[in-house]
Amino acid sequence: MSEALITVALVWVAVSGTAVVLTRDPLRQAFTAGFFGLALAFLYLSLQAGDVALSQIVVGAIALPLIALLSLAKVRKDQE
Amino acid sequence: MSRRVRLMLFAVAAAGLAATLGVGLAGLPSFGAQITDYARMLNEMAPRQRHVTDVVSAITFDYRGIDTLFEEFILLAAVAGISVLLRPLSDEIRQLPRDKAPERSIPPPSPAVWLLAAFLSSLLVLTGLETVTHGTLTPGGGFQGGVILASALYVVYLGTNYVTVERFQPDALLEASDGVGASGYILIGLLGLLAGAHFLSNVVGLGATGSPISGGTIPLLNLVVGAEVAGGFAILASEFLDQTAVIRTRRR
């Protein structure tokens, strides 16, 4: 059971990580990065690492996409 | 160097890296086979020795507390670096956005939005405090709880608007929280020296296993780390928001 769960999580992480790199538009990338953060959190949870999963959720799905979006907003504003 | 040359160089380097990684990873024990004796020992000893139920907390803040001290200062240095990098440059000014048509009437944000923001942010503060204070019992602790506490502030920014929040000037409080948290870690470490033991020794009474106040210095360190991380991540967001909202290039 747990083996199957870990396999699914590993494949999900590999696919979404690849998607993050191949999403060339930074605005869309902020969203794929959020999904990648969730995939990582799921993998950590399936590896029985509750503490790490918790920090990955709060950091990867909230803080990082937010900061990336704010940097983009600043850059776009400068271009106007 | 043209893009093609760079890509070819990368292909060679990546092949070498993949080969080296392959050899290195193949030398690891097979996945899920065993864990180290050190880890097995800590899993058995930590609940009895430090009166905690979450062994990860005991390792982070006690057995390997000095590592966490340095990690915490990397965080402090990163936040300080961001503050220095994003300060107004010589050709920039801090100026609130000026309304070009001051007589028009702007509809205030819908009460539903700020009610939801107030509700969500208070819920986040509760969840954050719960996560920080129960680090010794269940997964969670200062690092995770701190980010949750900071995200409560993000929701306030979302529900009102940044300029309104800036009027309260929360920056001094956030910076104090960041600094006090970082120095608090060292002060708690010094308790060990005062008691005649080593730096960061767990010298406070351990309490009963499973009660909210147990584990000696571990919950105290969780508290100071929580304050530091919350302050740090809130400063981080407000520095970036400053860039978009109030810092602009001076007109020549």
Added chain:
Amino acid sequence: MSALAYGVVAWLFVIGIYGVVTSRNLIHLVVCLSVAQSATDILLLEIGYRSGGHAPVFVSLPAHPGPAVDAVMQALALTDVVVGAAVTALLLALAVQVHKRAGTLDPDALRATRD
């Protein structure tokens, strides 16, 4: 299982570096770097995993809980996630400053503006 577990780590690391090398936007580059960085966290946790093991939280366990997984690796990965985020934010701040000075985020165009 070993091949898949360690293969994903190697793949994420290499694809992250590939993103860094080929990126045309500094913000994109920084996020790619964080993908490569997360490979190290996954590796740490995989080394610490034990088949059928439970989380190293010793509260309300069944009568015969079996072995726990490695808590040391989890402690290492835990702080790394949060500190890594702060360092990523520092790099993004650098990218914002670069855009102010050079007016572009394309690393290739930056070379032309250097005097």
